[in-house]
Amino acid sequence: xxxxxxxxxxxxxxxxxxxxxxxxxxxxxxxxxxxxxxxxxxxxxxxxxxxxxxxxxxxxxxxxxxxxxxxxxxxxxxxxxxxxxxxxxxxxxxxxxxxxxxxxxxxxx
Amino acid sequence: xxxxxxxxxxxxxxxxxxxxxxxxxxxxxxxxxxxxxxxxxxxxxxxxxxxxxxxxxxxxxxxxxxxxxxxxxxxxxxxxxxxxxxxxxxxxxxxxxxxxxxxxxxxxxxxxxxxxx
Numbered sequence: 001x002x003x004x005x006x007x008x009x010x011x012x013x014x015x016x017x018x019x020x021x022x023x024x025x026x027x028x029x030x031x032x033x034x035x036x037x038x039x040x041x042x043x044x045x046x047x048x049x050x051x052x053x054x055x056x057x058x059x060x061x062x063x064x065x066x067x068x069x070x071x072x073x074x075x076x077x078x079x080x081x082x083x084x085x086x087x088x089x090x091x092x093x094x095x096x097x098x099x100x101x102x103x104x105x106x107x108x109x
Numbered sequence: 110x111x112x113x114x115x116x117x118x119x120x121x122x123x124x125x126x127x128x129x130x131x132x133x134x135x136x137x138x139x140x141x142x143x144x145x146x147x148x149x150x151x152x153x154x155x156x157x158x159x160x161x162x163x164x165x166x167x168x169x170x171x172x173x174x175x176x177x178x179x180x181x182x183x184x185x186x187x188x189x190x191x192x193x194x195x196x197x198x199x200x201x202x203x204x205x206x207x208x209x210x211x212x213x214x215x216x217x218x219x220x221x222x223x224x225x226x
Contacts, residue, residue: 031213031214033214033215035217041146041199041219041220041222042217042219042220043201043217043220045214045215045216048214086151086152088152088215090213090215093205093213096142096154096157096167097142097154097215099151099152099153100151101150101151102151
């Protein structure tokens, strides 16, 4: 099956700093999503981005499908950005979603 | 988008007992998914629940331990049976929704935090 890797596994940022999170996947996919799991456990959809670039406020994401990676950019980080960021991929609608191991982000004041 | 609710939001249970988790979706969906997230880990799919048929379980998960019901297109339950401390996890209900088979987005409920003593 598809393997999904995320880096870095852990990240500590000073408030206001920028960061880039990376997701590598081992096979072509039709669907890639980024999620933020907040400290209360809620999974929040950030982006549906099988290819191309999208932006939403301070967050943006880019997926280069031909090279099998996606990047999540967080600018001007805030303490509320803390939590775990997951990349999840889906090869076809008949397959199961595969989650990466996550990047744990802590933003300190 | 999809609005998904789960009950209970959290529970503390004694080993050997069972807990049933309910999942309600705001509108009809073909498939509902149940995930487990053990402490400090990523999400693992337990099973896929289709209305009117037996759930499809992933490797390592069995129906006797995690029986699932899917009585209609907006509701499902997951039971964690004969619990042990190793079952302490967050259990999440999930659905897919989108414009077509190639544009489906996965949505998750708020999760049920289970602690087994």
